[in-house]
Amino acid sequence: MTNILIAAAVLALLGLVLGILIGYTAKRFAVEADPRIEEITELLPGANCGGCGYAGCADFAKEIVENDANISSCSACSEENFKKIAEILGKEAGNREKQVAVVYCSGDNHKAKRLARYNGLNDCRAAAALSGGGKTCRFGCIGLGSCARRCQFGAIEIRNGLAIVHPELCEGCGNCIDICPRKLIRLVPATSKIHVYCNSLEKGPVKRKACEAACIACKKCVRAVPDSFNAQGFLVRVTEDSNLTEETIREIACPTGALDTVAHHTAANSGKEGAA
Numbered sequence: 001m002t003n004i005l006i007a008a009a010v011l012a013l014l015g016l017v018l019g020i021l022i023g024y025t026a027k028r029f030a031v032e033a034d035p036r037i038e039e040i041t042e043l044l045p046g047a048n049c050g051g052c053g054y055a056g057c058a059d060f061a062k063e064i065v066e067n068d069a070n071i072s073s074c075s076a077c078s079e080e081n082f083k084k085i086a087e088i089l090g091k092e093a094g095n096r097e098k099q100v101a102v103v104y105c106s107g108d109n110h111k112a113k114r115l116a117r118y119n120g121l122n123d124c125r126a127a128a129a130l131s132g133g134g135k136t137c138r139f140g141c142i143g144l145g146s147c148a149r150r151c152q153f154g155a156i157e158i159r160n161g162l163a164i165v166h167p168e169l170c171e172g173c174g175n176c177i178d179i180c181p182r183k184l185i186r187l188v189p190a191t192s193k194i195h196v197y198c199n200s201l202e203k204g205p206v207k208r209k210a211c212e213a214a215c216i217a218c219k220k221c222v223r224a225v226p227d228s229f230n231a232q233g234f235l236v237r238v239t240e241d242s243n244l245t246e247e248t249i250r251e252i253a254c255p256t257g258a259l260d261t262v263a264h265h266t267a268a269n270s271g272k273e274g275a276a
């Protein structure tokens with residue numbers, strides 16, 4: 001019994017000494033965290049989306065303070081908070097152009113021809129690897145919503161087998177881009193309001209057979225406003241510095257509707273046409 005009491009006392013004493021030692025070491029060698037890291041973490045969106053290239057908002061804040069990481073890498077940060085962060089760092093905020101995602105496809109289940117019924121995994125990459133999904137077009141949206149599930153801001157809606165970005169919800173983080181096996185999603189300046197919603201590189205007649213909404217490369221738009229379009233083989237794109245207006249688009253009257261405004265494309269495909 002005495003032996004047990006002695007052992008317990010020795011252990012308690014040892015614990016006490018070690019505790020004091022650990023406490024002293026922690027205090028003596030503590031590394032003071034820069035308080036700006038916490039302040040900046042509070043100002044970042046807290047979505048931990050990784051769009052900036054770092055593990056999360058706190059990690060990004062640490063890199064901003066300690067290694068001069070570029071604040072603009074977070075496209076989800078509001079303009080107001082972006083300016084506050086620059087102020088904390090004693091830097092000029094500069095101008096940041098808001099970017100939004102665009103899905104370059106209009107081929108929903110009604111417009112794109114169906115090749116087969118896809119019954120596999122509910123994942124666009126799995127479908128692309130297995131059979132390419134159910135649509136005839138091998139360039140268009142598979143519509144299983146891998147991008148929508150990746151978006152933390154709920155900015156992508158899948159409707160009738162087509163992904164549609166709601167620009168007012170998109171924070172431009174770019175997280176949806178690399179998950180799309182069809183490489184349909186790009187970030188563009190939020191001021192770009194007109195696009196050709198097609199990504200197929202097939203020849204016009206092949207595309208026409210595969211999808212009613214494809215860009216058939218008739219070049220009607222290019223002939224009407226040459227400076228505002230780039231024809232890349234059988235696919236036309238609106239140039240970034242184009243000054244196309246809604247009225248010009250109406251005058252051009254793209255025969256398939258692939259050339260469209262963001263507002264009309266979003267409203268028509270998300271079933272809210274009246275709201276456009």
Ligand code: SF4
Pocket residue numbers: 100101150151152153154155156165169170171172173174175176177
């Ligand atoms: S749509 Fe894409 S870019 Fe926009 S917020 Fe969602 S994941 Fe980010």
Ligand code: SF4
Pocket residue numbers: 103124140141142143144145146147148158162163179180181182183184185
């Ligand atoms: S845009 Fe890409 S990831 Fe999104 S539903 Fe379409 S194929 Fe899938």
